[in-house]
Amino acid sequence: MYAQPGEPGREEWKILELKLLADVGLVGFPNAGKSTLLAALSAARPEIADYPFTTLVPNLGMVSYYNDRSFVMADIPGIIEGAHKGKGLGHRFLRHIERNAALLFLVPADAENIRRQYEILLAECAAYNRELLQKRRLLAITKADLIDDELESLLRQDLPTDVETIFISAATNQNLQRLKDSLWRIMSAPF
Numbered sequence: 001m002y003a004q005p006g007e008p009g010r011e012e013w014k015i016l017e018l019k020l021l022a023d024v025g026l027v028g029f030p031n032a033g034k035s036t037l038l039a040a041l042s043a044a045r046p047e048i049a050d051y052p053f054t055t056l057v058p059n060l061g062m063v064s065y066y067n068d069r070s071f072v073m074a075d076i077p078g079i080i081e082g083a084h085k086g087k088g089l090g091h092r093f094l095r096h097i098e099r100n101a102a103l104l105f106l107v108p109a110d111a112e113n114i115r116r117q118y119e120i121l122l123a124e125c126a127a128y129n130r131e132l133l134q135k136r137r138l139l140a141i142t143k144a145d146l147i148d149d150e151l152e153s154l155l156r157q158d159l160p161t162d163v164e165t166i167f168i169s170a171a172t173n174q175n176l177q178r179l180k181d182s183l184w185r186i187m188s189a190p191f
């Protein structure tokens, strides 16, 4: 019904490169407590629920650290065994951790076998892209509020030895500052 006269346009080619999605990517089975941790450490408000695959798309949060420093944490959908072949949310999530500088693995304290779960997660990452093994990583044992000191020392005897481990609870804030310290340290260390 109405049109303004057109103006001359300009045509050109641009190549855009997608940079790091986040500094730290959270890697864990569904229900491991990834979104809860992101919510505890940042202002992000991802959906949290007691069923698998609550998170369907990655959520980013800005985690503040001392002296105005901060880093970006990415909460991604849960991994399951066979993910590298497309099971669960498969490649859709593994793609996202390729772009993170460091990986934070999460296994709940009440898991049947913490070391085994960590090994499955690591194997899935490696099967998808071996380069993921080159990234700095840390293992957080989540929901530590569910276990007592006695059980914790028992579990400590069978933890993986190729990675630094830390017991945390996003519910009680247990060790969250120490976790940030460790994350900052591995992100800042030279390759």
Ligand SMILES: Nc1nc2c(ncn2[C@@H]2O[C@H](COP(=O)(O)OP(=O)(O)OP(=O)(O)O)[C@@H](O)[C@H]2O)c(=O)[nH]1
Binding pocket: 028, 029, 030, 031, 032, 033, 034, 035, 036, 037, 047, 048, 049, 050, 051, 052, 053, 054, 055, 056, 076, 077, 078, 079, 142, 143, 144, 145, 146, 168, 169, 170, 171, 172
């Ligand atoms: N007791 C306790 N429960 C927790 C803790 N962190 C998470 N939960 C509970 O564990 C369940 C799963 O938490 P989510 O944060 O949604 O887990 P997720 O890893 O994001 O799960 P997906 O998005 O499905 O992959 C929820 O019922 C949380 O309330 C914790 O530190 N302590």
Ligand SMILES: [Mg+2]
Binding pocket: 034, 035, 036, 046, 047, 048, 054, 055, 075
């Ligand atoms: Mg989630």
